[in-house]
Amino acid sequence: MTRVRMDLFVSLDGYTPSPEDPPGNPMGEDWGRLTEAYVATRTFREKVFGDTSRAGTTGVDDAFASAFFEGVGAEIMGAAMFGLHSFPDDPDWKGWWGDTPPFGTPVYVLTHQAPKEPIAMDGGTTFHFRAGAIEDVLAEATGAAGDLDVRIGGGYRTAQAFLRAGLVDDLHLQVAPIFLGRGNRLWDDLVGLDRTHTVTSQVAESGVIHVVARR
Template sequence: MSRVRVHNFTVSLDGFGTGEGQRLEEPFGHAGSRLLQWAFPTCTFMDMGLHGEGTGSTGIDETFAGRWATGIGAEIMGRNKFAPTRGPLTDDWRGWWGENPPFHTPVVVLTHHPRPPLELEGGTTFHFVDATPVEALELARELAGGLDIRIGGGATTVREFLQADLIDELHIVVAPILLGRGERLWDGLEGMEDRFVIESITSPSGVIHLTFSRRGD
């Protein structure tokens, strides 16, 4: 069976995956770009073309960041990661990601306002569904052609998949900042360490990389 994976999901020391006040100009709300500061200089994030041009780093942070795409056949994301608005999507709104999104696979977008799929350049097609985590995962598996599924975020989506015990591999990055408010990743996950082997390593950039691997695999 294909595996369900989370990569590069970053939280503050106090456990927030995004700040308060998310909007078009500030996708992470008052957190600004601080949560992903560690990632922007990496080869992997540079290659996405979202944060300027240049030669990316190839150190510890890149070693983790670079795993995100390998073997992935589809992503599942929350509505907030697709678009900062609420309610039905207008026909002309194509999300954050521009004409050539960095996913290059089918992407299942969880929303209470389904609409027809949106096919963009580079192999990314967004599928908008009102579905439980289990249902979304079934659809993603159909679309993924036997490859793995990435749960792309935000915090609520990752948390719901963890609570439903649907995730096999989880890479969390802890950034040394305190956001104080926003969306918490860790709520309602008491005892999760019983299901996962948890390892950690620090990076010279100041973040901590945590890997959670399902026990018994």
């Protein structure tokens, strides 16, 4: 049974970096602090950097990082996360992830730009571009995922749309114990979530709090 999953990075005071981050620099200072523990994991280093030296942290952060890459049959992301807003005039732009993106599934990119042909990458990732309603794109992704899950990959505005529509079954929040005081206010999108989802938490060796809300 396909479930709709989402993983987000957030500070304890509920902020994710704002779209005012410098174009072409999706890894600003705040973002770096939020993702530091994840980027340090062995799984991230293997899957995203292709580092096979088995360096990187193990433990709770790595267990969540590993789960992040398992059981996903299709992905949905926003145009900004794919990079369409940063490189609007480059017809050959193929995302931030190099020739072999770490998804290995169909990836549906939400965009209001002119229709664009799918892009097949190495490693099983194919980027599709869709301008329809999120419910319609989710239905298509669910069909493509088979028995596996659909992941909503971000960025923030895409996540917000799915959260506010009540479409997320399993939400994993990687909460950094920092108080940023700036950015998008994710907590505002989750009011009352504990009434529809069961919320559990676990603290990693890094100090990061992993909060899981499961419908």
